[in-house]
Amino acid sequence: MEVLPDGTVVAVTYGHWTKGEPPYVMSVRLRLEELDARAK
Secondary structure (H helix, E strand, C coil): CEECCCCCEEEEEEECCCCCCCCEEEEEEECHHHHHHHHC
16 A cells, blocks of 8 residues: 555455465556545
8 A cells, every 4th residue: 555645545455366366466456536436
């Protein structure tokens, strides 16, 4: 997890996300305002 200077949260992880495929990296970027809007 990292919070960028503009407030964007970046989460990066790796693992076996698709059965039968090798492990790979996934990441997501979001802003708390976006999460608040989706929670309503």
